Amino acid sequence: xxxxxxxxxxxxxxxxxxxxxxxxxxxxxxxxxxxxxxxxxxxxxxxxxxxxxxxxxxxxxxxxxxxxxxxxxxxxxxxxxxxxxxxxxxxxxxxxxxxxx
Numbered sequence: 001x002x003x004x005x006x007x008x009x010x011x012x013x014x015x016x017x018x019x020x021x022x023x024x025x026x027x028x029x030x031x032x033x034x035x036x037x038x039x040x041x042x043x044x045x046x047x048x049x050x051x052x053x054x055x056x057x058x059x060x061x062x063x064x065x066x067x068x069x070x071x072x073x074x075x076x077x078x079x080x081x082x083x084x085x086x087x088x089x090x091x092x093x094x095x096x097x098x099x100x101x
Contacts, residue, residue, distance in 0.1 A: 025079055032067035044072055 028038040040061045047057045058069050 025077065026075055027071060030065070030068045030071050033065055035065065035068050037063065037068055037071050041072065041075070 026038050026041045029035060030037050040063060044054075044057055044061060044063075048054050054073065055069075058072060063069055063072065
């Protein structure tokens, strides 16, 4: 019974990680040179998450320019930092509307 629960929770965790990767906000092109970078980010993040060196991963993906490398290294998943504030604002708006009514 415990094994089944662990397998289900593990599957849900993997599904959440896949959804988070789909929601990742990475620019399509490098801001400086205009090179395509978004198509390489998923593989980059997966390989770095498994423990590979980020520099070697970028080399193998063909990301040679330091401006493009900066886009990978400095990317912060800001959507997950913004959502709590948006939800708090939304709750507050509902509170104000209910007070008005």
